[in-house]
Amino acid sequence: MHAIARFVGLDLRSMRPNAKFLLIPAAIVVVTYLVASAQLLSTYLLIPAMSSLAVLNTPSHLFGNDERGRLDTLYAALGIRRRHVVLGRYATCLLLLIAFTVAGTLVAPVAALAFGAEFEWAVAAAVAAASVTLIGILLATQLPAYFATGPGPIRIVATIAPTILLSVIFLAWAVPDVRPGLPSWLDDTNPAGLTVAAIAALSILGLASTTLSARLYARRDL
Amino acid sequence: MNTTEHVVETVGLVKRRGDFTLGPLDLRVPRGFVTGMVGANGSGKTTTLRTLLGLVRADAGRIAMPPIGEVGVVFDQPFVLPYWRVRDAAAAYAASRPGWDQDWFDRLCRRFRLGANERVNKLSRGQGNKLMTALAMGNHPDLLILDEPTSGLDPAARADLVDLLREHMRRQEASLLFSTHITSDLEHFADYLVFVDGGQVVYSGAVDELIEEFAYIQGALTDLTAENKPLIRGLRRGQHNFDGIIRTADTAGFGPGVQIETPTIERVVVHHVRPRDEEP
Numbered sequence: 491m492h493a494i495a496r497f498v499g500l501d502l503r504s505m506r507p508n509a510k511f512l513l514i515p516a517a518i519v520v521v522t523y524l525v526a527s528a529q530l531l532s533t534y535l536l537i538p539a540m541s542s543l544a545v546l547n548t549p550s551h552l553f554g555n556d557e558r559g560r561l562d563t564l565y566a567a568l569g570i571r572r573r574h575v576v577l578g579r580y581a582t583c584l585l586l587l588i589a590f591t592v593a594g595t596l597v598a599p600v601a602a603l604a605f606g607a608e609f610e611w612a613v614a615a616a617v618a619a620a621s622v623t624l625i626g627i628l629l630a631t632q633l634p635a636y637f638a639t640g641p642g643p644i645r646i647v648a649t650i651a652p653t654i655l656l657s658v659i660f661l662a663w664a665v666p667d668v669r670p671g672l673p674s675w676l677d678d679t680n681p682a683g684l685t686v687a688a689i690a691a692l693s694i695l696g697l698a699s700t701t702l703s704a705r706l707y708a709r710r711d712l
Numbered sequence: 713m714n715t716t717e718h719v720v721e722t723v724g725l726v727k728r729r730g731d732f733t734l735g736p737l738d739l740r741v742p743r744g745f746v747t748g749m750v751g752a753n754g755s756g757k758t759t760t761l762r763t764l765l766g767l768v769r770a771d772a773g774r775i776a777m778p779p780i781g782e783v784g785v786v787f788d789q790p791f792v793l794p795y796w797r798v799r800d801a802a803a804a805y806a807a808s809r810p811g812w813d814q815d816w817f818d819r820l821c822r823r824f825r826l827g828a829n830e831r832v833n834k835l836s837r838g839q840g841n842k843l844m845t846a847l848a849m850g851n852h853p854d855l856l857i858l859d860e861p862t863s864g865l866d867p868a869a870r871a872d873l874v875d876l877l878r879e880h881m882r883r884q885e886a887s888l889l890f891s892t893h894i895t896s897d898l899e900h901f902a903d904y905l906v907f908v909d910g911g912q913v914v915y916s917g918a919v920d921e922l923i924e925e926f927a928y929i930q931g932a933l934t935d936l937t938a939e940n941k942p943l944i945r946g947l948r949r950g951q952h953n954f955d956g957i958i959r960t961a962d963t964a965g966f967g968p969g970v971q972i973e974t975p976t977i978e979r980v981v982v983h984h985v986r987p988r989d990e991e992p
Binding site for chain 2: 496500503507555558559560561562563564566567568569570708710711712
């Protein structure tokens, strides 16, 4: 556990000098939303929009750092085992996913207030949970490819594929019948059961994904 | 005190990369000594070191190494983020290397004229190597593995680095495995030598024995005969003269007209990797 925490610390340290590459896209998402989309879409959409940065931007940034700084060699020189590199990288991505989602969830009511839109915390919490689940699933499918090859060959595909998927989901959200249906759907659903199901799905997929990544990374010549 | 005779030992180590095969390699690095690894570019030095460190997966064989916390590593290019400052790199090492000695690292930086706020991407290649050396030595590791650490350094800086490594070797447990193609760095410094060519160990043993085992020979072309010519490794012919390396045991095969000298490591390496005979 200590080794994983140490790796997360190293990952965050590697991001710190260039944090603007994560913060600027986050600011763009918020400003774009506030300027152009608030009326057309929904205040709640700010939450998955922020969460999506964790899959669109974070892995390519972290693995890009590995490539730029030959950090795979550094990890070995510092005695960080490959398995701990994998687990640590997953932990960093999850941490950033949660951070982006929380940021989106906190900005959303402010936007709702500014635009005079309705805002319910129950709906926001459900949207945040769904965002974490969806982006977590995308990360779980994306990260093994990064560990298998490094960022070079797959960076573009790994960014474009989730972009298309998320765009489809966002556009579907704009369909008039979908958005108002969510609160009533939530009323009819058992939120605890839904949460447990989402956590279970994410855990199983996350476990399979980390196992696969650990095997792929262990095989790689660095 | 660890009394094991060898600090690094490999048995039957094999790594295949495309057409190139390293090994099978039986390598022994004696504890408490400086071992130089020499060979031409592409001979397998870096692949050997990267395999020892687990950066490259061996296809076969066994490796015995100290725990990585007791090993300092330097490659010919820095492996820290280019936009990090020297102090960021030190902080990363300090957080992970057992026994990190910040005072010692700061002293090394002063010796190398590296400022804590300098960015890695603003350092020259030689300064980058110095930074990596300071980082590798920052926790007084028992074993230093250096891959071409003097590449990019001017002669004065190379001499200074070798002096520093000599100081490091004064510690009782210290061992050093030093790969280089600048063989003059190893003269009067390395105790043992591993000479790699085409992925195979050509020679592994004490430097003194290598120098005793081989002799540098030069003479007039007329001194060459059909009998003694095959004894010469890396035979180089000039207009009137030749030179090359022979086994000391073969000295009797040459007449009194040839000059036979104790070779430098460089001469042994250079002539060994040349074709056995080179007709004009």
